[in-house]
Amino acid sequence: MRAYLASSIGVACAAALVLPLALPASAAPTVSRTPALTAPAGESAVPGSTQSLPLRSLPSERATGAARQGLARSDVRPFSLVGIVWDDPEAELNGSVQVRTRAIGTGAWSGWQSVETHNHAHAADPGTPERDSGTVRGSTAPLWVGASDGVEVRVRAEAPRSGTGPAALPRGMRIELVDPGDEPGTEPAGEVDPATDPVVDPAGEDTAQGPEVPEGTDTGTTSGQVPAPALTAEESAASAVNAELAPLGATEIPELTKEQTDAELAEQFGEEAAAAKPYVGPRPRIVTRKGWGADEKLRERDFVYTKSVQAAFVHHSATGNNYTCKQAPSVLRSIYRYHVKSSGWRDIGYNFAVDKCGNIYEGRAGGVAKAVLGAHTLGFNTNSMGIAVLGTYSQSTPPSAAVTAVARLTAWKLGLYGKDPRAKTTLTSGGGNRYKKGTKVKLNVISGHRDGFVTDCPGTQLYNKLGTARSASAKYQGR
Known part of the structure; x- marks a missing residue:
């Protein structure tokens, strides 16, 4: 199993990449430091x-x-x-x-x-x-x-x-x-009407491919792609940790079929290592931080990792449902700025976000395939990931596109770490109002926030859909 360095293009930065098939021995968070680089001269401030x-x-x-x-x-x-x-x-x-x-x-x-x-x-x-x-x-x-x-x-x-x-x-x-400032150049996929959006059957043919990419959208896979405008040093560092999945500066990580995902893993880690993890779901399309316009100067420079991803905690952002999917990048930039500038966190707290149309977004910086330490579930951030469905779902039913996106994302990401979405896992509490620090807790591999903390999150209506997400996620993995 190979460790590797993500190379940047024209910028001397490299962040140590912690791969799901080659994990550090200790469960303690590790810090990957990026060099202090000089941004291009004359760069204007990011709006917001x-x-x-x-x-x-x-x-x-x-x-x-x-x-x-x-x-x-x-x-x-x-x-x-x-x-x-x-x-x-x-x-x-x-x-x-x-x-x-x-x-x-x-x-x-x-x-x-x-x-x-x-x-x-x-x-x-x-x-x-x-x-x-x-x-x-x-x-x-x-x-x-x-x-x-x-x-x-x-x-x-x-x-x-x-x-x-x-x-x-x-x-x-x-x-x-x-x-939140102005919209970035690339918009997410088109609108889906939650009232008419059909339930996606993961066992069906040509299903769960995610929102259709508008014609002319840059998928980050074009040969000879040159990011425009030039990346800042901070943008290069945040993008380099996804270098095995998309070119530097890509606005999205393109989706793959199950066969393409398996082939990519075999190419990266070798046939034997990839064969040891047969239940990795097809990689979904993920809008990168560059794609939703994250101001990389707001966050702390370093990336912090834990040992593994043993569970996914599902949240609702509680920001309300009065947004369109074209506004989702603005909502994300606002939450990001609120978490960092107002609440004093090192970065946005969630590892991923999902909008009502089923678009998936990269959250906290450090690499979408890696075990990035988040700040989403007090007491259970270590060895887990947090997925925020944008909206408030205490009384409103979440669109099926959003539930399907949670299933597709977890099928891929949890599969990289050998986890069955229908199974249980044991995490050690870091302290909270439901479990004292040091308590070993058996949880669903896909849990709601309220399973680890006394809270309404992710809202009763979304929480009631987690069984559907678990079953669909397992099917995407081929179980």
């Missing part, structure tokens, strides 16, 4: 911004004495995503958050929209360098509101229980208004 506005105390609620904070209607610079952060990441916001926003163009104010307050379960594990960096803040889930230039906020603490004093709100609360 964050406005941070402090909330002000409001008179306590007369009937209960519950504490309140808020922000009166305010004119602000354009933004599309909102969230509330506070100083102490260990403090919880026990109460409700509602926002109203003014749409750019029409000038109309929305009704009050609720923001998911219990977001602390999406984070790096306790005791890890990312968690203990000193930059991490408490935060709500982000909410996608679309292009807006006005905002109003009200936060209310839980009403006190009988015999107790009023609950306090966290210190240092402020609203974060995120502008």
Whole structure:
């Protein structure tokens, strides 16, 4: 089994690639460092911004004495995503958050929209360098509101229980208004109407091929492809770790059939090593970080890996369902900026994202085939991966295209690590509200976030579809 270095084109950077068929002996996270490189002269700043506005105390609620904070209607610079952060990441916001926003163009104010307050379960594990960096803040889930230039906020603490004093709100609360910037040059695949989208049968013929690639879309496989414009040093490093799957600077990793996937593995690792992992599903199309326009200067430079990928935790992003699939890259850029600039994480927390049309996106940098340490399931980030389905699925049924995409992604990625999607696996808790640190926990290989932490995530409606995803994933693997 061969280790290899991903080569970059015209840039002296190489990141150590940790392959699924050649894993490090220790389960402890390992750090792959990329050289500090100089970006091309005259490079312009990547668009996107964050406005941070402090909330002000409001008179306590007369009937209960519950504490309140808020922000009166305010004119602000354009933004599309909102969230509330506070100083102490260990403090919880026990109460409700509602926002109203003014749409750019029409000038109309929305009704009050609720923001998911219990977001602390999406984070790096306790005791890890990312968690203990000193930059991490408490935060709500982000909410996608679309292009807006006005905002109003009200936060209310839980009403006190009988015999107790009023609950306090966290210190240092402020609203974060995120502008994702302009769309990247390549758009994701076309729209799918969730109301008419058929259920995909993985056992059928010519099924689960993912959204159709629009005519003229660059698949990253054209001979002699030259990335345009030139990649920055950070973009080169993030792309180089996928060099065995697509050219440097590719906006997507193209899908392969089962036969093509098996042939690629045999070419990379040799016939004998590939034969030892016969149940690897066909590789799905994956939009790279370059494809969705990630600003690679936002994240920390190094990539951090764990030993293996023994489980996949499925999440919903809780950002709401009011987005189109063409807007999904903007939603992702907003979540990424919110995780890094507002919440203080090293990178976006999820390893992958899936939109309502079934497009799959690369999440945290480090290589889509590798065991990249994420910050998605507090206590169980080691030896797992996190997949966020963009949207809120507590009451809304997830589109079948999204469920199918989860099945296709897990069939490939878990297959690389020899995992049966229908099986159980044992992970050791890093600490959380469901399992104490050090507890060995038997979990489904494809689990919902709530299986490792007391939370609503991934929403009841999406959680109820995980059985379907497990069965479909196993079929894609050929089991």
